[in-house]
Amino acid sequence: MSITVQNVSKYYGSQKALNNISFRVDTGEVVGFLGPNGAGKTTTMKIITTYLAASEGDVTVSGLPVEENRKAVRAKIGYLPENNPLYTDMQVIDYLRFAASVNGVKKEETDSRIKEMVVLCGLDSEKHKYISELSKGYRQRVGLAQAMIHDPEILILDEPTTGLDPNQIVEIRNLIRKMGEKKTVLLSTHILSEVEATCDRILIINKGEIVADGTAADLRKMSSAGDILHLKVGGADDPEKVLSVLSAQQNFLTEKTGESGFEFIINPDDIREAKKLIFSMCAENGWYIDSLTAKETKLEDIFRELTN
Amino acid sequence: MEFVLTIAKKEIRSFFDSLIAYILLTAFLGISGFFTWVYGSDIFLINQATLLPFFNVALWTIFFFTPALTMKMFAEEKRTGTLEFLLTKPGEDIQVIAGKFLAVTGLTAISLLLTIPYYITVSTLGPLDHGATISGYIGLLLLSGALTGIGLLASSLTNNQIVAYLAAIFTGLFFMIITGVISQNTTGSLSVIFNFLNLQFHYDAVSRGVIDSRNIIFFVSLTVVSLYLTSLNLSSRFIKS
Numbered sequence: 001m002s003i004t005v006q007n008v009s010k011y012y013g014s015q016k017a018l019n020n021i022s023f024r025v026d027t028g029e030v031v032g033f034l035g036p037n038g039a040g041k042t043t044t045m046k047i048i049t050t051y052l053a054a055s056e057g058d059v060t061v062s063g064l065p066v067e068e069n070r071k072a073v074r075a076k077i078g079y080l081p082e083n084n085p086l087y088t089d090m091q092v093i094d095y096l097r098f099a100a101s102v103n104g105v106k107k108e109e110t111d112s113r114i115k116e117m118v119v120l121c122g123l124d125s126e127k128h129k130y131i132s133e134l135s136k137g138y139r140q141r142v143g144l145a146q147a148m149i150h151d152p153e154i155l156i157l158d159e160p161t162t163g164l165d166p167n168q169i170v171e172i173r174n175l176i177r178k179m180g181e182k183k184t185v186l187l188s189t190h191i192l193s194e195v196e197a198t199c200d201r202i203l204i205i206n207k208g209e210i211v212a213d214g215t216a217a218d219l220r221k222m223s224s225a226g227d228i229l230h231l232k233v234g235g236a237d238d239p240e241k242v243l244s245v246l247s248a249q250q251n252f253l254t255e256k257t258g259e260s261g262f263e264f265i266i267n268p269d270d271i272r273e274a275k276k277l278i279f280s281m282c283a284e285n286g287w288y289i290d291s292l293t294a295k296e297t298k299l300e301d302i303f304r305e306l307t308n
Numbered sequence: 309m310e311f312v313l314t315i316a317k318k319e320i321r322s323f324f325d326s327l328i329a330y331i332l333l334t335a336f337l338g339i340s341g342f343f344t345w346v347y348g349s350d351i352f353l354i355n356q357a358t359l360l361p362f363f364n365v366a367l368w369t370i371f372f373f374t375p376a377l378t379m380k381m382f383a384e385e386k387r388t389g390t391l392e393f394l395l396t397k398p399g400e401d402i403q404v405i406a407g408k409f410l411a412v413t414g415l416t417a418i419s420l421l422l423t424i425p426y427y428i429t430v431s432t433l434g435p436l437d438h439g440a441t442i443s444g445y446i447g448l449l450l451l452s453g454a455l456t457g458i459g460l461l462a463s464s465l466t467n468n469q470i471v472a473y474l475a476a477i478f479t480g481l482f483f484m485i486i487t488g489v490i491s492q493n494t495t496g497s498l499s500v501i502f503n504f505l506n507l508q509f510h511y512d513a514v515s516r517g518v519i520d521s522r523n524i525i526f527f528v529s530l531t532v533v534s535l536y537l538t539s540l541n542l543s544s545r546f547i548k549s
Contacts, residue, residue: 086390
């Protein structure tokens, strides 16, 4: 149930779409695949799902090299391709039956699988409509239902939440979370809050290369920006004095912020150490801490830092 | 086989759901019926109990209608992206092609079944050559297979249905007319080769009741080669660089 991608490169003519990328997705993991448009996310997914072949390198799914075992690999994967292509001239239920059949679901199990998917994806009220009549959110659910109909071990979802409204995004996210408990999931997106909410691990790809691989916390650590503290001091008369005391510290940088003059942004090397120092400093000078909040670096900043 | 049949069934359903099937069946029966019974060198004019007038007009209706059925097969799926859906399912490319092939030739077979009343009617009018008639139907099926192959190839080469239709028609015309013209205007082995490549030459032989292995070989190899080229074209996505 794992996916390994090893030293994979892909050329489209003279253009290099993937440059020697390697990563693995282990059983039961939900991995988010991030990157700007044109970074190679879709190409990587197309290679894993056997739609395209890598120019160089090896891809294995559940230990099977994909190129020699296309049929077996396809049977293990549930795939939602980019832009969620659907046969819009079919009714939802017929489409799901067709998807079940081409995915090799046994005849006697087809009806129960379809029923399960309809319930899971909340398609009950829409199941007899033509897909062309559905809103984007419902189409997306049909796409997910199609991908999961044969109960695959691995789900590969190319931008599962594009074009959805915030409520729908939350629903789809919960659905993916639920699926992720039992399956290996690789999903691509460029919405950062989404990866944080759904994924165990994040891969960032830029210009065909993997630039980061780790949990959201790992990435924050990796980032030079680091976490910051927001401090508001009370009981002091002169803001300049507070600033000079704070600035005297070797292991963090202090900046003034806000209107009151007693608010500071502190960028420490070690956040816990800094909190201790701030406390004792205030105690020594007879000030008190009005507020002290740690602000995490936004994933957006890390993303921008890594992909610019 | 299951996979192939699933695709064939889906395509046939979509012909009927989208009214394409009804329109083409009506037009096919209308046009072929009109020229068989009412107008031109129809049965009453030649005053023989034969279905030759039908076979002569059915050749051209099938010639123009088959590309209309095949044009969307790959072109539309490429345009909307559903081809990626289909080709990442546990089957081979060739099975997808076979399913679509079966759907189109299946619809043609249905339309030919609907002309059985012609056969019954003519056979009550006079002594009908049953062997020749059956051979004629076989000829139409073989022709439909070859044209479907060409149509699928054309459709797989583009993502524009109109381009697919025109490419299939022009390729068809090459085998239908141009090879004949070249053959007539050349001599020696060149003439023989182009005569062998002429669809109409083989079809005329079969529809008159003369089934030669050469005719069968021609139709079958035209079908197989075009389907093989279609699969080759689909597998070009696996090219390494």
